[in-house]
Amino acid sequence: MSTTTLSHDEAHHHDAPKGWRRWLFSTNHKDIGTLYLLFALTMLFLGGASAMLIRMELFMPGIQLVDPDLYNNLVTNHALIMIFGAVMPAAAGLANWMIPMMIGAPDMALPRMNNLSFWILPAAATMLILSFVVPFFPGGGTQINTGWTLYPPLSVQVGMSMDFLIFAIHLLGISSVLASINIIVTLLNMRAPGMALMKMPMFCWTWLVTAFLLILVVPVLAGGVTMLLFDRHFGTSFFDAAGGGDPVLFQHLFWFFGHPEVYILLLPSIGVLSHVIPAFSRKPLFGYNSMVGSMLAVATIGMVVWAHHQYTIGMSMGAVTYFMIGTIIISIPVGLMIFNFIATMWRGSMTFETPMLFAIAIVLMFTFGGLSGVMLAVVPADMQYHDSMFVVAHFHYVLMPGAVFGLFAGVFYWLPKWTGHMYDERLGKIFFWTNVIGFNITFFPQHFLGLAGMPRRIIDYNVMFTEFNVISSVGAIIFGLSHLLLLYIVIKTIRGGKKAESRSWEGAKGLEWELDSPPAFHTWTVAPQVK
Amino acid sequence: MIDHHIKYQQSCPTPADSSEASTGYLSKGIGGLALSISGLLAASSVHAEYGINFPEPAAGVAREIYNIHMLTMQITTVLLIIVFAFVFYSIYFHRKSRGFEADQNFHKSWFGQWSWVIVPVMVLGVDLTIAGKADAVLKKVWEVPKDEKLLDVKVTGHQWWWEYDYIDSGVKVESRYIPEEESGDLYLREVDNRLVLPTHTKIRFLHTSADVLHAFWVPELAVKKDAIPGYITETWAELDREGVFRGQCAELCGTWHSRMPIVVEAVSPERFAAWTEEQKALKLAALAEASVDKQWSMDELMERGKTLYDSKCAACHQITGLGLPPAFPALKGSPMMAGPIADHLDIVINGKPGTAMQAWGTLNDLEIAALVTYERNAWDNNTGDVVQPADVKQAR
Ligand code: HEM
Ligand SMILES: [Cu+2]
Ligand SMILES: [Cu+2]
Numbered sequence: 001m002s003t004t005t006l007s008h009d010e011a012h013h014h015d016a017p018k019g020w021r022r023w024l025f026s027t028n029h030k031d032i033g034t035l036y037l038l039f040a041l042t043m044l045f046l047g048g049a050s051a052m053l054i055r056m057e058l059f060m061p062g063i064q065l066v067d068p069d070l071y072n073n074l075v076t077n078h079a080l081i082m083i084f085g086a087v088m089p090a091a092a093g094l095a096n097w098m099i100p101m102m103i104g105a106p107d108m109a110l111p112r113m114n115n116l117s118f119w120i121l122p123a124a125a126t127m128l129i130l131s132f133v134v135p136f137f138p139g140g141g142t143q144i145n146t147g148w149t150l151y152p153p154l155s156v157q158v159g160m161s162m163d164f165l166i167f168a169i170h171l172l173g174i175s176s177v178l179a180s181i182n183i184i185v186t187l188l189n190m191r192a193p194g195m196a197l198m199k200m201p202m203f204c205w206t207w208l209v210t211a212f213l214l215i216l217v218v219p220v221l222a223g224g225v226t227m228l229l230f231d232r233h234f235g236t237s238f239f240d241a242a243g244g245g246d247p248v249l250f251q252h253l254f255w256f257f258g259h260p261e262v263y264i265l266l267l268p269s270i271g272v273l274s275h276v277i278p279a280f281s282r283k284p285l286f287g288y289n290s291m292v293g294s295m296l297a298v299a300t301i302g303m304v305v306w307a308h309h310q311y312t313i314g315m316s317m318g319a320v321t322y323f324m325i326g327t328i329i330i331s332i333p334v335g336l337m338i339f340n341f342i343a344t345m346w347r348g349s350m351t352f353e354t355p356m357l358f359a360i361a362i363v364l365m366f367t368f369g370g371l372s373g374v375m376l377a378v379v380p381a382d383m384q385y386h387d388s389m390f391v392v393a394h395f396h397y398v399l400m401p402g403a404v405f406g407l408f409a410g411v412f413y414w415l416p417k418w419t420g421h422m423y424d425e426r427l428g429k430i431f432f433w434t435n436v437i438g439f440n441i442t443f444f445p446q447h448f449l450g451l452a453g454m455p456r457r458i459i460d461y462n463v464m465f466t467e468f469n470v471i472s473s474v475g476a477i478i479f480g481l482s483h484l485l486l487l488y489i490v491i492k493t494i495r496g497g498k499k500a501e502s503r504s505w506e507g508a509k510g511l512e513w514e515l516d517s518p519p520a521f522h523t524w525t526v527a528p529q530v531k
Numbered sequence: 532m533i534d535h536h537i538k539y540q541q542s543c544p545t546p547a548d549s550s551e552a553s554t555g556y557l558s559k560g561i562g563g564l565a566l567s568i569s570g571l572l573a574a575s576s577v578h579a580e581y582g583i584n585f586p587e588p589a590a591g592v593a594r595e596i597y598n599i600h601m602l603t604m605q606i607t608t609v610l611l612i613i614v615f616a617f618v619f620y621s622i623y624f625h626r627k628s629r630g631f632e633a634d635q636n637f638h639k640s641w642f643g644q645w646s647w648v649i650v651p652v653m654v655l656g657v658d659l660t661i662a663g664k665a666d667a668v669l670k671k672v673w674e675v676p677k678d679e680k681l682l683d684v685k686v687t688g689h690q691w692w693w694e695y696d697y698i699d700s701g702v703k704v705e706s707r708y709i710p711e712e713e714s715g716d717l718y719l720r721e722v723d724n725r726l727v728l729p730t731h732t733k734i735r736f737l738h739t740s741a742d743v744l745h746a747f748w749v750p751e752l753a754v755k756k757d758a759i760p761g762y763i764t765e766t767w768a769e770l771d772r773e774g775v776f777r778g779q780c781a782e783l784c785g786t787w788h789s790r791m792p793i794v795v796e797a798v799s800p801e802r803f804a805a806w807t808e809e810q811k812a813l814k815l816a817a818l819a820e821a822s823v824d825k826q827w828s829m830d831e832l833m834e835r836g837k838t839l840y841d842s843k844c845a846a847c848h849q850i851t852g853l854g855l856p857p858a859f860p861a862l863k864g865s866p867m868m869a870g871p872i873a874d875h876l877d878i879v880i881n882g883k884p885g886t887a888m889q890a891w892g893t894l895n896d897l898e899i900a901a902l903v904t905y906e907r908n909a910w911d912n913n914t915g916d917v918v919q920p921a922d923v924k925q926a927r
Binding site for chain 2: 069
């Protein structure tokens, strides 16, 4: 299976375009993957900057830095940028780079659509940023002070910035759906001969499920915000009780999208872990079949438990009981996934390079976040936790390890493959420790704040909440700054470093490791045969 | 702040009043058990002012909820310890640097073969334990007891204050935050008029909103429910001790969401009855005052107007009358102030639908007259107009 010669041949009649055309007109999965990843990294810093401002404002009681509407606008933008700008594009970037290489395909199935789904993103990001800055101009209306949940009637009161946001969400949604279609078509049609579905690398499986979830739920969000747009401008009253509508309906539409969305953020990272942990344990993934099964179960049950975000709206006891039991049940497949990861490590021969360190941190901290999720699922107890800082702590413990750290692990794991250089392991480890410690100092104390009675999304608080807020803000500074090191490591690795072998890690398995590091512009032009 | 409302609505001093600030937020005994495992107790027991767990419940429902919270926290802590133990054992012993050879056949052992059944069954066991207990508690707390005499309190969220209507007695309380200069350490946890409630009485809260979503939350009562315009949702509580219990609005409701504290003052039923009578009398007196056929002087109206304005309107239009454009317009120098009085009265009485400017028609004639007079003359608006209660009556 000599790929080098093949791709060299190929290069003669398929020259890579040069300069900006190479990127703007790209139909190459590797280049588009790189674009996605760079976009996500930029957004991570933008979203991080707003998080830093939020935490600085909360450092001390009182209103010091921003006014209340700007604060709420920051909270809104922080969440939207992190979710739609950082995590989802980064996962799509990994998918673009890795899926064709992992399944022995020459590229994605629909390369031009691939170009489109990426290039919609900068446009969407521009709209999103406009929604943030428009109120600063004369006549720009009020700021988006609703949080990313955009609940009416508050979101109907907001000025024109909300319309920018609604269109930004439409664009982001179109981009995700197009990317999902592409991934599904690629995975179903372009696997190398002999690669049955149940032999497909785990990362591909997680993306297959994620893509289906996206196609199922994103249109619901798009519909919801479109109805909001109509309520705002065209005299409908879908969400206005005075006109026969229902404000709670929007919440259902939002969370019908919103809860599956958390699995959309989580699953690709679970896929990464399923490669990283076996590689550094030098042992195959424990329970491939049960992994696929639990993932399908998570996605299916995850589609029908959305109203656990709305326990306080006054549902009937029957309804809340159903949503509670459904939610608690999800711990079974999720628990099985975690178990499989631990069992993969068990009796392995482990080494602890940066990707593995992140993987272990995920297993521990994601479990923690999942367990506080079980506490939140208990309806009577959630009457206390809901909309308090406890919830903020919970979702950061699931999102940060569950999504972001998984992406970090993936980037460190595959960076040698992409760039042809090994990253600086010592710096990688320093980054890991500052990042993980900073994260825990930031978010752990927020559990206590929530229990003691501090609501979320408030700009100002009573002195009784000072101590933990100070700790949390100090943690956030460490955490935020640590990402500069990430940037440095990535740039340094792109520019040079120890030459990476094609199999960059001793225990790494899979087709992608049979290609050169860095791989040729076109790879697997002749499909490999999988036994 | 010698506020109009404080005069109206004398809150009952109770013995618990002074001590609650220091003791109310901790129940470290039980709370610490599970939390100490997470390693922060040592640091937190030094201070007594801030809490690391729910405050001591003051109602049966809250106690049930507290117990289930402690139970799930303990179960999850144990599970977490198990996971940590396995992971750390493994990373210590099964590492390459210790020369450990990977066991490539681990998944072929009987455990490896059957773990996909064993693990889910074990998790299911835990799930059923939690769900069973949760369901039992839910049955006790979720539905308001029927066939019983309940004290109904309608709780209406407004941007950004709370309105409490005691439906049986007709008493109405408006409750707003107190600025930092006057509330000191209780800033954002203290209000001008408290929600006074009797102990040992089943109370039903009926939640609704006049504008956007809010949520009523007092941890000691474990009542949290969204206030949704167009909906009436209910919760209930039976207070089992006297005291002052503090909470905050828990659903983002716009600019001053942070300034919607809730303060419940639990008193004995006798004291509550006396308080109710007092409120009724005050209300009657105010009404009588408003309807006397009298021409009010500019100074009288301006004085009342300022007090009313500072408490009811200043959150949006600001004490300075400058507003917070573009969200809330300035009244200082606004053309409307110099324009026809009728328009001015109209927007105050009827509000402006679709904006944050609500209808203030529930205020009495004297109050509206005072407000409008104040706005037309304060901040150098100086129109010299004096609006009398009779004008308001006509405009309604
Ligand atoms: C630099 C690291 C981060 C810090 C310091 C941080 C901090 C915060 C803070 C202080 C809030 C507002 C809490 C409140 O509601 O009062 C918040 C909200 C939120 N964050 Fe983060 N965050 C970080 C990264 C992330 C990431 C990576 C994600 C997503 C993957 C994320 C998702 C969210 C979401 C969904 C909300 C809720 C927003 C809302 O209430 O509408 N955060 N974050
Ligand atoms: Cu959810
Ligand atoms: Cu609020």
